[in-house]
Amino acid sequence: MVSSGLASLDALIADGYPEKSAILVVGPPGIGKEALGYWFTRTGLVQGDFCLYVTRLPVREVLQDVKGFGIDFQQKVPLWMAGEGGQIKMDVNDLASLSFAIKDVLKQNAGRRIRIVIDALSSLLMLNQAETIYKFLTQLLADVKQYEAVLLATVEEGMHKAEVLAAMQQLFDGVVELRLYEEGLRVLPLLRIRKMRGVPPQPGYFNFSFTRTGMMVSVHG
């Protein structure tokens, strides 16, 4: 198993994400989906894994967000494929280059454990036909599974059609859902493991909150 970097989340999914898997994090904008990617990357860097972070944002903006979660990438940094400031330029309009660059990185790091975070799926879905993205992802996930790699992608809830999101979830081995729930006069951020390869289905909701040292999770209700 590959640790998510968050002990409380690992406890819910049998000690981490499955080997050679692809995980999708779904949630509304602003809830903190990216934090799962940040902790996943940070833990990988600490453990000596090769980490690739794919984002349409400039690196400096991601680093600001990362700091907001109490994480420091300054000591060890991932390979950035970013809109600006990364080692590899990320162009959301050029799926072919993106696919080629990720394959290239996988090849160059064969033999190591690889962690890939893609925080650009919603932008890709907005700029391309959904079918094009399904094909792109199907091919990418097949490539990833040829290596000792785990891929974690985030996608926004509320920005895409429900059927697009449902189809997207079918492609992934695990789906972590973050949602805002209204309960009386409160708004609660809740987490649910919709599916995870090798883990029995978990119907329950969990309260969660991010802290400077990770994430706190407790059974809701």
Added chain:
Amino acid sequence: MVNSPSTLIEIFYVVGIILQPAIGGYTAYWSLAIRQALRVSFYRRQLLWVGSTSLYATYLLVTYYFAGPEPFIPSVLASNSFFSALNGISFVFFPVVLLIWADSSIQLARRSDPLLRDPFRWNRTRILLWVVIVFGVVVIAVTGLTPPYPRISDQNISSILGYSLGFSLQYVVLTVAAVVLLVGARRSGDENFRRSLRWYGLGIAIIVAGTLGNFVLVTGNPLADTPVNFAWGLSQNIIWPLATVTLYKCARSLVPLSRISLTASD
């Protein structure tokens, strides 16, 4: 001038003073409750300013009631110069509150644009606009913001020019920000955010249209007769609570909220 107000108008005031803070407080509560559940600073800031605008609108209306041109509730308004000053200051700063919100919205619009375009180089333009709007505040403050809240008709020519210049600068800035925001919103890929902006826009439109309508009403009939007072009180009690309700809808529509359901279909 009205020296003995009708009971109906008194009721309007009392209802307004109770209703508006209730709606404004409820809106601010929900804005902050949703904000607390979020982690990304752009969204948190947005909700903070929606909540703040609703409280500010409440503050504006309540001080306006207490500092009305005529003391409809004499016991409260025995020394209304304090409320007059508060109300005067709040009107001068209202454009600043709107710019803070617009600034935050434009940055969020950029962030939610899949191509991350910066509309009209907002990161630089905003600095100039901030300088201009603050200059506008200073001009108004220097030319006549002294209690009791001065009315333009009571002022000398330099005050009138100062007011005109200050408010013109502020509203030019807001117009520029509104245009930039419209462009940013069109580019944004976040449908919830766009829906939220539409609610906010509707709220501001109600305030502007209502304020202009009242201005015409009061200017044409400077509170000289009861029917005008009646219409004025009624419109105040409709405009501000209605605008605050749109802010409530604005806060609630920024992110999708679900209700707990333990059924498998959820």
